[in-house]
Ligand code: ADP
Ligand code: ASP
């Protein structure tokens with residue numbers, strides 16, 4: 001007998017029929033003698049719909065009330081799934097965030113789970129299935145909090161740790177982690193097993209099949225994950241700390257995201273302290289700067305500095321720069337029609353020439369590189385957004401992933 005967390009994402013519970021199908025998957029585990037805690041997402045599209053409703057009242061809708069609103073999506077699914085299981089004559093019960101309770105710390109809309117009470121649910125698992133809404137908890141002062149978009153993955157991993165389960169299975173609408181998004185790159189291949197590090201890079205760089213903070217928690221606490229399909233029985237992808245990494249391929253996957261923007265400050269004074277003066281107020285405003293490029297100054301007096309930030313921070317960043325009295329410059333330009341395309345692979349460390357191969361491939365496809373950043377196991381470039389899929393396909397091919 002195993003104690004398992006099974007997490008079902010939005011598409012997996014997107015209709016009543018799908019919720020009934022999920023109930024059958026859970027019943028199978030139950031009939032097998034396993035103890036199941038099911039973590040559920042809101043039905044697909046629901047969270048976006050709720051956000052839209054809040055914005056129609058106020059673009060800057062109160063964050064406390066937003067969390068109350070958004071948490072309702074997952075609560076609906078939890079109750080429907082409990083009902084569907086009872087209909088199959090399986091004992092089941094849903095627990096809302098405050099009933100467990102799941103305790104969180106941090107800001108509204110961006111909290112993290114720190115603990116949960118386990119005894120009541122653990123007792124119930126001797127008789128039936130426990131169902132818990134993902135993506136939420138309550139804060140120390142009793143307010144409902146949500147834990148970031150895609151956060152039901154993080155709920156699954158956190159509760160796998162807290163409830164000390166034997167496994168944590170992420171059921172979704174694809175049958176595993178692929179070398180690139182299989183819905184956009186049909187030649188992408190399923191990855192049988194992948195290390196935490198590589199998965200963390202892939203998901204942070206846009207592969208939304210797993211939420212980055214969930215991968216990070218699983219890496220810290222060594223909680224193995226399996227990503228698998230709600231709609232087929234095929235074996236999924238195992239994410240774990242395997243030491244026998246496959247270094248035969250330099251690149252494991254190609255990811256992309258379209259949520260960056262690029263800013264260039266033209267004609268900044270070229271003297272010590274300018275970059276610090278430039279980035280200090282951005283740091284104070286908690287704006288995350290990703291890539292930075294400083295051109296070599298041609299007249300030794302002025303230079304151009306380019307950097308990238310999240311697209312949602314663009315207006316705020318421009319305002320801060322324009323208000324900054326500590327820097328002198330000619331003008332600021334920006335481009336928010338850019339994307340970030342990245343290759344990820346533990347094998348990159350030991351394979352020379354990966355950078356050259358990537359740049360050559362993009363050049364062959366006549367794709368201009370606007371900014372570059374590297375780490376041990378990833379290489380990212382900023383390019384014009386219209387070239388995104390062309391670049392991903394080219395890189396997928398030249399690194400033998402098709
Ligand atoms: P869920 O609602 O189950 O949490 P998500 O929509 O968050 O599911 O994640 C699954 C989606 O992730 C897939 O439908 C797929 O389009 C996308 N995806 C992006 N990159 C990858 C990848 N490398 N491998 C698998 N899926 C990916
Ligand atoms: N419903 C939430 C979202 O759409 C959380 C999740 O689905 O994981 O972001």
Ligand code: MG
Nearest residue numbers: 009150208209
């Ligand atoms: Mg998800």
